[in-house]
Amino acid sequence: GEDVEQSLFLSVREGDSSVINCTYTDSSSTYLYWYKQEPGAGLQLLTYIFSNMDMKQDQRLTVLLNKKDKHLSLRIADTQTGDSAIYFCAEVNFGNEKLTFGTGTRLTIIP
Amino acid sequence: GAGVSQSPSNKVTEKGKDVELRCDPISGHTALYWYRQSLGQGLEFLIYFQGNSAPDKSGLPSDRFSAERTGGSVSTLTIQRTQQEDSAVYLCASSKRAPSNTEAFFGQGTRLTVV
Numbered sequence: 292g293e294d295v296e297q298s299l300f301l302s303v304r305e306g307d308s309s310v311i312n313c314t315y316t317d318s319s320s321t322y323l324y325w326y327k328q329e330p331g332a333g334l335q336l337l338t339y340i341f342s343n344m345d346m347k348q349d350q351r352l353t354v355l356l357n358k359k360d361k362h363l364s365l366r367i368a369d370t371q372t373g374d375s376a377i378y379f380c381a382e383v384n385f386g387n388e389k390l391t392f393g394t395g396t397r398l399t400i401i402p
Numbered sequence: 403g404a405g406v407s408q409s410p411s412n413k414v415t416e417k418g419k420d421v422e423l424r425c426d427p428i429s430g431h432t433a434l435y436w437y438r439q440s441l442g443q444g445l446e447f448l449i450y451f452q453g454n455s456a457p458d459k460s461g462l463p464s465d466r467f468s469a470e471r472t473g474g475s476v477s478t479l480t481i482q483r484t485q486q487e488d489s490a491v492y493l494c495a496s497s498k499r500a501p502s503n504t505e506a507f508f509g510q511g512t513r514l515t516v517v
Contacts, residue, residue, distance in 0.1 A: 322504055333493070334508040379445065383504045388452060390435060390497065390506050394444035 295382060295393035302399045309367040311396045313380035316361060320382040323356060325365045328377045328395070337365070337378075367398075375400050404428075406509035408494050414515045415484055423479040423512045427496030434477050435495045435506065436469055445493070451477065453499065484516045 294316045303309040315323075325337040340347045340354045340363075347354045353366040363380055377395040384391065407426040415421050427434050436448040447461035451471045462468070466484075471477040481488055491513050495506040 324505065333510045334495075336505055336507075339503070339505060377444075381506075387458070388433065388499060388504060389450050389458060390433075390495075390504065392437075392445045392447070 295380060295391050297378075297380060297393040297396045299394065300397050300399070302401055303370050304401045305370060305372060307370055309365075309370045309374065309398055311365045311367075311378050311380075311398065313363040313365075313393050314361055315363065315380075315382050315391075315393075317382055317384050317391070318361070319385040321385045321388075322383045323354075323363050324381040324383075324390075325352075325354065326379040326381060326392075328379065330376070334379065370398075370400055372400050372402075374398060406494055406496055406507050408492075408509035408512050410512060411510065412513045412515075414517060417486060417516055418483055420480065420482045421484055421514065423481075423492050423494075423514070425477045425479070425494030425496075425509060427475065427477070427494070428507055429475075430498070431496035431507075432474070432499045433497045433504070433506075434471055435497075436477070436479050437493045437495070438490045439493060439511070440490045448479070448492075481514075484514075486516045489514055489516045 297313050324339045326334045327337045328334045351368045355364045377397050379395045381392045409424045432453045434451040438446040449469045450458040466482045469479045491511040493511045495508045497504045497506040
């Protein structure tokens with residue numbers, strides 16, 4: 292079955308860039324997503340990329356997709372305290388259209 | 403409605419009792435998911451409904467867990483003979499079908515506490 296993996300924790304100094312990585316096994320992914328979950332809140336979509344793209348930029352967020360290595364990353368420029376959250380990557384399988392989430396990466400900002 | 407609605411938002415139940423959790427997806431969304439999230443942990447997939455297809459129940463942790471989706475809309479997750487390890491936040495999400503963007507929209511969850 293599909294498998295999506297992430298590192299569990301990342302600590303970054305305020306003002307630095309954060310890079311959150313994700314690897315997946317499903318070669319028939321269509322869309323790949325990044326979700327953010329702030330403490331005590333639900334999941335909110337941050338950004339997504341279609342599988343025929345290599346990169347997508349949206350303000351402070353940059354998504355890079357390496358299909359050959361099945362590697363997805365999310366870069367947050369100029370990390371702020373408000374970026375503290377758990378970040379989940381997810382992919383949709385082309386066949387059954389099922390959304391599969393990674394384990395989530397908890398981003399901690401160091402003042 | 404405007405978003406995915408879950409009820410109740412909080413539920414405290416005694417060990418051994420049955421509970422029902424409800425999810426109202428966004429109108430027109432054919433896919434519906436249930437996930438479980440223990441405190442500070444990741445998402446644990448439970449079950450996936452897509453249109454009229456047979457649901458993917460591969461994530462249900464035991465036969466005490468079941469879910470149904472009536473009329474392709476509202477879904478109910480039932481946990482029978484609840485145990486303390488069932489305590490978690492249960493999240494529901496819905497999405498459109500491809501080729502539309504299959505972005506999933508999440509409800510705020512039901513926090514279940516088994517005492």
